[in-house]
Amino acid sequence: MVLTLVGSPISTCTKRVVAVFLEKQVPFKFVPIDFTKGEHKAPAFMEKQPFGQVPYLDDDGYIIYESRAICRYIAEKYADQGTPLFPTDLKAKGLFEQAASIEQSNFDVYASKAAYEAVFKPNLGLVTDKSVVDSLIKQLEQKLDVYEQILSKQKYLAGDELTLADLFHLPYGALLPAVGSNAIQERPNVARWFNSLTERPSWKAVKDGIVVTA
Amino acid sequence: MVLKLYAAPQSTASLRVAQVLHENNVPFEFIPIDLRAKEQKQAQHTEKNPFGQVPYIDDDGFVLYESRAIGRYIALKYAGQGTAGLIPDQSDIKALALFEQAASSEFANFEVHAAKIAYEKLFKVRLGFPTNEEVVKGAIDQLNVKLDVYEGILAKQGYLAGRELTLADLYHIPFGTRLYRAGLGDLIDSRPNVAKWFNALLARPSWVAIKDGITSTA
Numbered sequence: 384m385v386l387t388l389v390g391s392p393i394s395t396c397t398k399r400v401v402a403v404f405l406e407k408q409v410p411f412k413f414v415p416i417d418f419t420k421g422e423h424k425a426p427a428f429m430e431k432q433p434f435g436q437v438p439y440l441d442d443d444g445y446i447i448y449e450s451r452a453i454c455r456y457i458a459e460k461y462a463d464q465g466t467p468l469f470p471t472d473l474k475a476k477g478l479f480e481q482a483a484s485i486e487q488s489n490f491d492v493y494a495s496k497a498a499y500e501a502v503f504k505p506n507l508g509l510v511t512d513k514s515v516v517d518s519l520i521k522q523l524e525q526k527l528d529v530y531e532q533i534l535s536k537q538k539y540l541a542g543d544e545l546t547l548a549d550l551f552h553l554p555y556g557a558l559l560p561a562v563g564s565n566a567i568q569e570r571p572n573v574a575r576w577f578n579s580l581t582e583r584p585s586w587k588a589v590k591d592g593i594v595v596t597a
Numbered sequence: 598m599v600l601k602l603y604a605a606p607q608s609t610a611s612l613r614v615a616q617v618l619h620e621n622n623v624p625f626e627f628i629p630i631d632l633r634a635k636e637q638k639q640a641q642h643t644e645k646n647p648f649g650q651v652p653y654i655d656d657d658g659f660v661l662y663e664s665r666a667i668g669r670y671i672a673l674k675y676a677g678q679g680t681a682g683l684i685p686d687q688s689d690i691k692a693l694a695l696f697e698q699a700a701s702s703e704f705a706n707f708e709v710h711a712a713k714i715a716y717e718k719l720f721k722v723r724l725g726f727p728t729n730e731e732v733v734k735g736a737i738d739q740l741n742v743k744l745d746v747y748e749g750i751l752a753k754q755g756y757l758a759g760r761e762l763t764l765a766d767l768y769h770i771p772f773g774t775r776l777y778r779a780g781l782g783d784l785i786d787s788r789p790n791v792a793k794w795f796n797a798l799l800a801r802p803s804w805v806a807i808k809d810g811i812t813s814t815a
Contacts, residue, residue, distance in 0.1 A: 433750065449697070450701075452694055460690055473674055476673060477666060480666035480669045483666070484665045489648060
């Protein structure tokens, strides 16, 4: 049975997963959820994803949620095909986990909140608090200054090879211009790194919304 | 050469790593970093952890930072000793993915909110800054929603990734204990399954050994 991804065509976290499906050349069926109808809070949905969030993966009855966990599962299960996204050596794995943790605690924390405040709230008819956005971007910029240092010495965040940790940055990184921040492009090494990610066919295929491959 | 842990005795992230070292019976030398003196922002430290944070380890020249990454590295390297299965074996990719689901949830659904409470009600107060009660209320509201989900998950299984303890459970302890210090222990205590799970984690010798501060074991 083909893998089924239940998500939203415009959701950042759903795009994070689909980009990895494409990198690993894994066919999947996409089942879109309509946020405006509250489908993600319906009992049938929450039976599979108890936090009422998108996306989740159904692999022939085996359910996994949390986009980064789904990405890791796909990268592990299909390790032998498509782009290698995970190191196998112990120390390289440690450095990969370091990069993955950096993405969560030093990037996503600020970028996703800023995106919510500046981009999603207006879509929901709510008012953006600009002081919150400015504070988040200022903190993000301090972190990106460190990224600039790291990426001056190596090609990707975990070393010289692309890993999932780099790809995890795509959905919210790509939204920063819409938030009103040019922080990535203002830093030469960060820009070089991030632009190399957005140039990848897997990202180009999902950046404007999700299309099914299976 | 014995593993060196550069950390602060009571920093949440430092405690997270120290606990895994204890669980896997890994002797380590604790080198205290003085946060009040901002030692973590000095060149000698930022050369190893460019984000200017604690902790980092030096494992015979191999330097790693980010507490959750360090915990994973230790659990993988010392998989054959101490507590087994802190990360499920790679040969069982379904169990591994359920662990990743729980680990992702720990950060996105728990730490994000618990850390805000600890920062506002403990850290800022210690430094003489006013608590932003609105931020605290927002974080409490979110945690109530998330911990209701945890209550449901833990009604069906003993640990967050399934029947066995993993790093995903342990990683909740540092900020979980800070909720009690902030006077909000009821968030956990009012939920029977969550309380049972959390109290069992606190009773582990690895936590008892470090809860009042990290010390060298080598």
